[in-house]
Structures are given as structure tokens and as C-alpha cells.
Amino acid sequence: MASKPIPGIKQEDIESFHEFIPNCTRVLALIGAGLSASSGLATFRGVGGLWRNHDAMQLATPEAFQANPALVWRFYSYRRHMALKANPNPAHYALAEYSKRMNGGFHSISQNVDGLSPRAGHPSEYLHLVHGSLYDVKCTNFFCSYIEKGNYADPIVPALDLPADESDPTTIDALATRQVRELDISDASVQLPEIAEKDLPHCPSCNEGLLRPGVVWFGEWLPDSVINDIDNFINAGPIDLIMVIGTGAKVYPAASYVIKARSKGARVAVINTDPDDEPPGGMKKGDWFFNGDAAAVLPELLRPIIGELAVPT
Known part of the structure; x- marks a missing residue:
């Protein structure tokens, strides 16, 4: 499957990601507010x-x-x-479809409370809402x-x-x-x-x-059941990839999940409109930084798995 160009992103980076993603069996996504930016939120x-x-x-x-x-x-x-x-954008639908195709091998840690990922059909058992809804x-x-x-x-x-x-x-x-x-x-x-x-x-x-x-309000604990589910997935074996989407991952617990995933062997793929928003510990050899809107970037990055994305109108 030929890689399609994404404006502002090097074609060789897209192609190398396309070569890597089909071989991934255990993947994490860390999601922030940037995922919903194209939805107008x-x-x-x-x-x-x-x-x-x-x-x-x-x-x-x-x-x-x-x-x-x-x-x-x-x-x-x-x-x-x-x-x-607001409506879910193509990035929400791409992640939802990828989750369905991975059949438990892909878990998303979302800091968003806006409900757009569930409305896009993201399987709830693989979507961990650390800040509630x-x-x-x-x-x-x-x-x-x-x-x-x-x-x-x-x-x-x-x-x-x-x-x-x-x-x-x-x-x-x-x-x-x-x-x-x-x-x-x-x-x-x-x-x-x-x-x-x-x-x-x-x-x-x-x-x-x-x-x-x-x-989850300021001063409250994150939900134990959600944190335990995330930790159980991370601890169950090696992790191939963590996608850091629309977040700087600078605060706890977001920063810790990037570090934990790296300790399990994960490469990091950042999708962010801010070119200076590197993950904790910076970029390493073998990582990707896709500087762009998640709604435009994710459907193409995941196309080797999800195919051509059909977004409801």
C-alpha cells in the first residue's frame, strides 16, 4: 500500500512508520486535548x-x-x-477503528472528558478515561x-x-x-x-x-480501577509503540506512561501541532515526530491497518 503524502511531514517518516505498524501487537496511545482540536473544542x-x-x-x-x-x-x-x-473528527474514528482491528492489543489512555472518543465508537474496554467524562x-x-x-x-x-x-x-x-x-x-x-x-x-x-x-476535580485521586487497568496492560508484556497524541505529557500520570512504555521497549510516535512539544526524556533514535493536526495525520498513519477511513457525515 503506497503511502500518501501529509503536508508538512517528511514522506520517509510516513513510509518508515507504515513499515513498522503492521508488525505491532501491543500498542498504547496517550491522548490529550489536541485530539479534539479539529472538532472545534x-x-x-x-x-x-x-x-x-x-x-x-x-x-x-x-x-x-x-x-x-x-x-x-x-x-x-x-x-x-x-x-x-461538536462531532468526532477523523482522528477519533481512526483510533476507534484501529482499536477494533487490534482486538485488545491497543489501549488508549485519554485525558479528555469531552465524550468524542466514545461517540466515535471507540471500544470502552480499551479506552481508559483517566479524568472521567x-x-x-x-x-x-x-x-x-x-x-x-x-x-x-x-x-x-x-x-x-x-x-x-x-x-x-x-x-x-x-x-x-x-x-x-x-x-x-x-x-x-x-x-x-x-x-x-x-x-x-x-x-x-x-x-x-x-x-x-x-x-476528576483538582485535589481528587484518579480512579483506581482505571489506573489498575492501564498498569495491567503495560505490565503484561513488551510494548511495541506508544503514540502521544495532542498532549505534551508533561504532568503526572501522563509523563509516567511514556517512560513506562519505553521501559517495555516501545518506540514513540508524537502527533502534535506544536513542533517543540517533545515527550518526557526527549526524542530517541527510532522515534517519530509528526508535526500536524491529528485529524489529518492519524487516518494516514494507521491506513495500513484500518484501510481507507469512512467518516460518518
Whole structure:
């Protein structure tokens, strides 16, 4: 199968990767926000920044939720909504198809919470969401263990619905048909109604606790079951390759997975739009750095295995 050119990337690098990938039996991917860039999603800090005059990083804590659950749910409802408006891009579909073809030989460690990889059909047993998902919810009652996965309701409760811009005559006309233009509620100048705690998502199991987003907040431990699954795969034998996609892998645990994979014999393939974003320990002989958009790069890199990728429209 002849290698197709990718703008800005050396043809010999594509060809050498194509020679290598068919012989790989155990492969890891470490995924960051850059995977979803072509889907139009900003990074967490890009989404947040100063969100309605609140630092997004300060909203992503258990303490913030305890102090003002309505504000935190507004923020996460907004993020859920924006991610649902986005579509998985060719990189998501390429990784999903590769995972299916590898039949357990390919595991992905995703730092993303946007739900785009699951929506692309990535097999859940081989996709490890170390930071959780915007579309999982769990009860905050200490004595309740309720968790719901894959709740894509938008909004999750009516009180969190996005308002229409009633100052816009076209929106007022559209109200009759319920086709309203949504406001950017990240803008603090947009007036929002107060939300009573009774109108926030509540646990259907214990009927007492508030539900919260199933993401890992600052100050919380990463999920033991997810970390154990990743470690079990890494420790099960040699690793041929780790693909570092859309992330600098500079913080724990991301950095450790590159190091662990190298210790198991893995070569490293970086796919990143930042040419200076090298993996921990830098580039080694035999590694690849594909400087480009994952949505354009990955379908071609994986073509010897997945063939010509068909992306739903």
C-alpha cells in the first residue's frame, strides 16, 4: 500500500512508520486535548479561562461544588452542551477503528472528558478515561454509590437549559417554533436566573444526594480501577509503540506512561501541532515526530491497518 503524502511531514517518516505498524501487537496511545482540536473544542483552560468572572480551575474542585453547586453545574452544563454540539473528527474514528482491528492489543489512555472518543465508537474496554467524562454523573451522598455512565441529556435538568436571547428580534420570532439562538453564557454580561438547589440534578437512588459531574476535580485521586487497568496492560508484556497524541505529557500520570512504555521497549510516535512539544526524556533514535493536526495525520498513519477511513457525515 503506497503511502500518501501529509503536508508538512517528511514522506520517509510516513513510509518508515507504515513499515513498522503492521508488525505491532501491543500498542498504547496517550491522548490529550489536541485530539479534539479539529472538532472545534477548546482545551479546559480555553473553555474556562475566566468563566463568568470565575477562574475555571477554581470551579473544578469539590470545595467549589459544596459552596455553590448551581454555579458549578452551570459551568459543566455549558461544557456538556458545547461538546455535544461538536462531532468526532477523523482522528477519533481512526483510533476507534484501529482499536477494533487490534482486538485488545491497543489501549488508549485519554485525558479528555469531552465524550468524542466514545461517540466515535471507540471500544470502552480499551479506552481508559483517566479524568472521567462530562457525561457520567455520580451521587455526592457519602452513603450512596450511585453512578450513571453515558448520560447525554442536554440539559441534564430543565433548570440548566440555556436561555434564548430575547433582545434579538429574530430569536423572539423563533421562540414560536422553539428554534432559538442560544446565548454564550460564558459571558458574564448575560443575565441568568437563579437556580434553587432542589432544581439541580438529584440522585434517583437515594433521593437525597445531589448528583455531580463524573470528572476528576483538582485535589481528587484518579480512579483506581482505571489506573489498575492501564498498569495491567503495560505490565503484561513488551510494548511495541506508544503514540502521544495532542498532549505534551508533561504532568503526572501522563509523563509516567511514556517512560513506562519505553521501559517495555516501545518506540514513540508524537502527533502534535506544536513542533517543540517533545515527550518526557526527549526524542530517541527510532522515534517519530509528526508535526500536524491529528485529524489529518492519524487516518494516514494507521491506513495500513484500518484501510481507507469512512467518516460518518
